[in-house]
Amino acid sequence: MIELKGRKLVLGVTGGVAAYKAAELVRLLGKAGADVHVVLTEGGARFVTAVTFQALSGNRVWTDLWDPRMDNNMAHIDLTRDADAILIAPASADVMAKLTHGLADDLLTTLCLARDCPLLVAPAMNRQMWEHPATQRNVAQLRADGVTLFGPAAGEQACGEVGLGRMLEPEELCEAVIGFFQPRLLAGRRVVMTAGPTFEAIDPVRGITNSSSGKMAYGLARACAQAGAEVVLVSGPVALPVPAGAHRVSVRSALEMHEAVFAALPGADVFIGVAAVADYRPATSAEHKIKKSGAELSITLTPNPDILADVAGLPNPPFCVGFAAESRNLDEYAEGKRKAKKLPLIVGNLVQDGLGGDDNLVVLYDAAGRHPLPKATKPDLARAIVAHLAGLLPQV
Numbered sequence: 001m002i003e004l005k006g007r008k009l010v011l012g013v014t015g016g017v018a019a020y021k022a023a024e025l026v027r028l029l030g031k032a033g034a035d036v037h038v039v040l041t042e043g044g045a046r047f048v049t050a051v052t053f054q055a056l057s058g059n060r061v062w063t064d065l066w067d068p069r070m071d072n073n074m075a076h077i078d079l080t081r082d083a084d085a086i087l088i089a090p091a092s093a094d095v096m097a098k099l100t101h102g103l104a105d106d107l108l109t110t111l112c113l114a115r116d117c118p119l120l121v122a123p124a125m126n127r128q129m130w131e132h133p134a135t136q137r138n139v140a141q142l143r144a145d146g147v148t149l150f151g152p153a154a155g156e157q158a159c160g161e162v163g164l165g166r167m168l169e170p171e172e173l174c175e176a177v178i179g180f181f182q183p184r185l186l187a188g189r190r191v192v193m194t195a196g197p198t199f200e201a202i203d204p205v206r207g208i209t210n211s212s213s214g215k216m217a218y219g220l221a222r223a224c225a226q227a228g229a230e231v232v233l234v235s236g237p238v239a240l241p242v243p244a245g246a247h248r249v250s251v252r253s254a255l256e257m258h259e260a261v262f263a264a265l266p267g268a269d270v271f272i273g274v275a276a277v278a279d280y281r282p283a284t285s286a287e288h289k290i291k292k293s294g295a296e297l298s299i300t301l302t303p304n305p306d307i308l309a310d311v312a313g314l315p316n317p318p319f320c321v322g323f324a325a326e327s328r329n330l331d332e333y334a335e336g337k338r339k340a341k342k343l344p345l346i347v348g349n350l351v352q353d354g355l356g357g358d359d360n361l362v363v364l365y366d367a368a369g370r371h372p373l374p375k376a377t378k379p380d381l382a383r384a385i386v387a388h389l390a391g392l393l394p395q396v
C-alpha cells in the first residue's frame with residue numbers, strides 16, 4: 001500500500017528518549033510512499049544522529065537555521081514550501097511551549113511559524129510534565145490554533161513511571177498520518193460491522209467454520225474510522241490487529257454475533273455485514289469431547305438467524321450494506337440477495353477472488369445498477385467502497 005505516495009512530510013525530531021522510535025517512523029512513512037525530510041533539533045541530535053535519518057529517509061537531514069547547503073540560505077522557509085504537513089515526533093514539552101507562544105529560535109520552530117501546511121504533533125514526555133497545568137494550557141492553545149495532536153499514550157515510561165505521556169508507537173503514528181489525509185466522508189456517523197468467520201461448536205474441541213480471514217472487514221473498519229466514523233467491529237475469531245479508531249467486540253458463533261450486533265445497533269447510521277456467517281449450526285453441541293467409535297456419525301444442523309436480514313428488516317433500519325460471496329453467477333446471485341434482503345447496497349465477490357487473500361475483485365450493486373471496481377488490495381477497495389456508500393447515505 002502506497003497510501004502516502006506523492007506526499008512530502010517534514011518530520012521534526014526533538015529531544016526525548018522516544019527519538020529512537022522516530023527512526024522506525026521514517027522507515028514506515030517512506031514505505032507508505034512519503035518523501036520524508038527530517039529536521040533534527042539540538043536535543044534530538046543528542047539521542048539519534050543525522051546519519052541514521054539520512055540513511056532511512058534518503059534525504060539530507062537539516063539541523064541548523066543557518067545551513068549554507070540551502071542555495072538561497074532560506075531553509076526556514078524553503079523546507080516546508082511544498083510540504084503536505086509538518087509532523088513533530090517526538091514533540092517535547094519544550095517544543096510544544098515554543099509552538100504555543102510562536103517562538104522561533106531554531107530551524108524547526110521557525111519552520112513551524114513560517115509554514116502554510118498542517119502541523120501534526122506527537123507529544124512524548126514524563127507524565128508529570130504532561131499533566132502540568134502549563135503543558136495542558138499549551139495543549140489547549142495548540143488545538144485552538146488548529147494543530148493536530150496524535151497521542152500521547154499511557155503506559156510505562158523511560159523514567160520508570162507509569163502514566164500518560166508516551167509517544168504513540170511508530171505504526172500507530174504512520175496510521176494516524178495516513179488517516180489525517182483521508183476525506184472525512186463519514187464524519188459523525190456510527191458504523192456497526194460484522195467481520196471474519198463464525199465458529200459453530202460441535203463439541204468443546206471441534207466446530208464448523210470457514211476460511212474468512214477478516215482482512216476485507218478489517219480493511220473496511222479502518223477505512224470507515226479514517227473517514228471519521230465511530231466503528232464497532234463485531235468480529236468472529238481472527239488474529240488481526242484492531243484498526244485505530246475501531247472498537248472490537250469478539251464473538252464466536254452466529255448466535256453470539258447476532259446478539260452483539262443488536263446490542264451495538266442503537267444509534268447506528270450504517271450496518272455492514274462482511275462476516276462469513278455460518279448459515280447452519282449443530283443442533284446440539286456436546287458437553288464433552290466426542291470419542292472416536294469407528295461408527296458413522298451424523299450431525300444435525302439447524303439454521304442460524306440471518307443477521308443482515310434481521311437488521312435490514314427493522315422498522316427504522318440503518319443504511320445496510322451486505323456482502324455476497326459466490327462461486328459463480330455473481331451478478332444474478334448478488335443482486336438477488338440485495339433485493340431479497342432489501343439492501344440499498346451489496347458488494348459482490350467470487351470466493352476464488354476474495355476469500356482469505358490480500359486482494360479482491362468486487363462489484364457494487366445498488367438501485368442504479370452494477371459498478372465493477374478494478375482488482376485491488378483489500379484496503380484500497382475498502383476506501384472505494386466507503387466513498388461509494390458515503391455518496392448513497394442520506395444527508396444529516
Ligand code: PMT
Pocket residue numbers: 194196211212213214215216217254272273274275276277278279304305306307308309321322323324325326337349351354355356357
Ligand atoms: O475475510 P476475507 O478472507 O477477507 O474474505 C472476505 C469475504 C469473502 C468473506 C467477504 O468479502 C464476503 O464476501 N463476506 C460475506 C460472506 C458471506 O457470508 O456471504 P453470503 O452471501 O453467504 O451472505 C450474504 C450477506 O448476509 C453477507 O453480508 C453476510 O454477512 C450476511 N449474513 C449471512 C448469513 C447469516 N446467517 N447472517 C448474515 O448476516
